[in-house]
Amino acid sequence: MRDMYNPPHPGLVLREWIPETMSITDAAKALKISRVTLSKILNANINISADMAIRLSQWLGTSADLWLEMHVKYELWQAKQKNTIRIERLVA
Numbered sequence: 001m002r003d004m005y006n007p008p009h010p011g012l013v014l015r016e017w018i019p020e021t022m023s024i025t026d027a028a029k030a031l032k033i034s035r036v037t038l039s040k041i042l043n044a045n046i047n048i049s050a051d052m053a054i055r056l057s058q059w060l061g062t063s064a065d066l067w068l069e070m071h072v073k074y075e076l077w078q079a080k081q082k083n084t085i086r087i088e089r090l091v092a
Helices: 010-017 024-031 035-042 050-060 064-082
Strands: none
Touching: 010 035, 010 064, 024 035, 024 050, 050 064
């Protein structure tokens, strides 16, 4: 059975945290990453690494766990949607 809930990529959530008055370039500078990297995150094209989760937690005053858990939930849901392989349960 598939979950009904489709969690967002953390990059889409991050978009909501960045002030409208702040450019992507300025946000990337604040995080000490390239503009290209931040753009890829915001467009859900790359994963949130542990390093990025720490950067986001320091910048936004959140926990690193928040960003990593959000990403794991996103990836797990995506994998469940694609998984068509059926594995027999181990019987010991």
